[in-house]
Amino acid sequence: MSRRGHELFEDELDDFEPRYKEVKNWVEELFERKSDADKVDQDIEIQLTKKQTLILSTLVPDEVLLMDKDERVAKMTALRAMHIVQTEECSVVNICDTYCNALQVVLDRGAPEATAEIEQMAAHSLKKLPNPIQADELFAIGKLFMTSFRARMARGELAPTVRAGFRALTVSRFLLAEDVSLELIPDLFYILLTRRRIAEAVDILQFALRTGQDHMSYESETWYHALCIDLILDAGFQLVSPQDISRFAEYSISRGKSAGPSRRRLVVGLWTYWLRVDSERRAKRFESESLSWAAHQDDGSMTTLLSAMRLAEGMLESLARKMDDLRKVVDLMELRSIADRELARLENDARVLRALHPRWCLLRANSCMLSGRLPAANVFFNQALEGAKKMNNRLEEAIARATNSNSVMWIQNARKGHFLHWREGEEYALASVRVVTMTDKNIVFVGIIASSSSLDQLVISSGYIAVQDGKITKTGSSKEFDTLEKAGEFSNYKVIKLSRDQFIIPGFVDCHTHAPQFPNIGLGLDRPLLEWLAKYTFPLEKKYSDTDFAAKVYDQVVQRLLKNGTTTACYFGSLHVDGTLELVKSAVKHRQRALIGKVSMNKENDAGYYNDTKKELEEVETFIKKVLAYQNELVEPVVTPRFAVSCDKELMDGLASIAKKYNCRIQSHISENLSEIEYVLETNPKCTTYGDVYDESGILNEKCIMAHAVHLTDKELSLLPKKGVSVAHCPASNTRLKSGLCPVRRIINANITVGLGTDVSGGDNASILDAIRRTMDVSMCLEMQGSPDCALNWKEAFYLATLGGAKALNLHHKIGNFEVGKDFDALLIDVYSMGGQIDKYEGALPTTTDEYAVELLQKFIFVGDDRNIAQVYVKGEKVKDIL
């Protein structure tokens, strides 16, 4: 490395400009004065060269006309110094200073790429040095780390930046060089956040606060807290409670402790903070002062840039809020021109600091969106995403997505006169972004395709499905595909040709499962229904008052179901609004189609797990409104009276009218267990059947899905289809809780629509593939016991898991099979996937191509598991890929 540096030096020296020669002569003159050639000479030369380097590198164009040449001279002197430290024996301080200067020169030239090589040379030189002993040596090394930190940041290499930052911080702490620490911390903190290293980021923040406490001046004390609020706002949705710090910041301002830049940071930080938490009144107090900062010159530092960005963000938020208020048009115009000016100013800085470029693009996107320039907004938005992806910066990517969706939501809601809490933006994010991020908008799958058109019609054939923007636009045979492809019909499509052992089926539909019960899966199955509920289930569900716990569990649950190919799930949540909203968030985040209900109960139980009727009805409406506000076409609320054992008539009447008001589905349980039925009839003496109890309250209609229905009477078998009620058949839990063998064929013959449910944790398996098998088993047991109804075969069970489920949930116009116009919710099955359960036996009995396809599907249905579900698509978007 030293050779390369040296060669570079010699080459460039040849065509040097006269001005450099002047400086060089001057250096040489000085050098000759100390011509004793002892060790001191090297040091003097380096000192002089370093000084020249710095002087020349900081010359600005106004002062020197020949800027280019001076930059080159600066570079040459830096190289010259490097040459010396590489070839002569020099002190630690000189070596470090030389590399610092060289890095700085290159950074000043705006060529951060070149710093990588200098860093390597520095590392090489430092390796040869003895351990630093003196404080000045250590300080020089710390300074070099600090410069490396800046260089790496400019190169956009965030992980190495963090390493250099920590090294510099360690040295500065050791030397009690608090100024250095505090200069470093904001950037380091920001980068840690962008790498999702939240714990370390918070440690650093605490360190900054501790350091701040030791400082005596008001100015610095305020600065630390200003810094904190700044940083916390950067952390955005990741840190829990910025309120306390914002209060402290306000206190500092009101007591007049802050001044200068710290006041600016505080004021701008507070303004945006209060805007974001929807407190316009409080925000107003800081608005004019915040905006007046826009006219101020800045020092171009990273922290100032961040503040300025925040300022622009705040302005954009403020604009969004004022969109519809004509009386504020003047404000609006003023704000917009300030925002535009601010944004233009930021552009240059952001380009230099590559790490910030995505943020800048995002601000531009927001600004365009606000002024109705949607195509331009999309271009900027995509640039932000691309930039974030290039840097492998997941947080920045997430922020880009969230912000885009936020601004859409802000504007949409502002027009309707609602202002959203900024935190909610994150929740809306992925839904509206999906369209933008979908990598393959046009896909065509070619190979074996299997789907049902009715209970007794399963079509398995070789063909194609064309998908555009998540919807099925064309289907046909393989031959038709070949013809169309030759005619160039699919030139804009990504063509996915399946292998011989793969096929496509519709996504599975789970019509009934309890998300909060997943931690109990496989446990406590030793009691019948009512005892099981009291002993194991209610105590667990009560825990979901803890939203953090809820968030963690639900994130796992949704991913588990998607992994198993459940593209649509109809969930029971718990009694809690916020807890159940976490389930909504997870479904939105992982892009699962989901119907989600906040459970309603108002009858007392031992666990104390129930609600007051009035409060319950209010909470159900709140929940519905919050889910609807997502405007997510995949996720819908469901009114969910748990069952007639835990809900009285007043509550059920109220819930029925809420369902009507919001045109929602209703889900509940019916006739699962004999003791349950006995209790319901005892407590509703006027009713002769369980079904009547629900019917009296107006619960039964074509948007209602009832789970279990193991022990329906003939009267109920005629009432349910009349009302259009569907049934979720849950064979696993009916067996595990000894509820009974549900006569599914009989229910189907009564003209009731049936889908399948896993009913975790009464059921012990989250997979609908398992429910298919258990459906066949239970049905076969009934036949073997002499039931006149014949058992369901695998094709019929497959129908129940797909189109049957879609019909039961009233979603068959959108999903369930591959009819043109439906959403593409599908599974790509790889029958002989590595590590799976299904082995391939070469040379077994010969089959035709058609027979082979049927065998593949059969093997998957009877023997397969999630390892064979290679890809999962929901509305055309890939949500699982293990291919």
Ligand SMILES: Nc1nc2[nH]cnc2c(=O)[nH]1
């Ligand atoms: N299987 C089952 N049946 C119920 N009936 C009322 N609640 C429940 C439940 O959580 N699981």
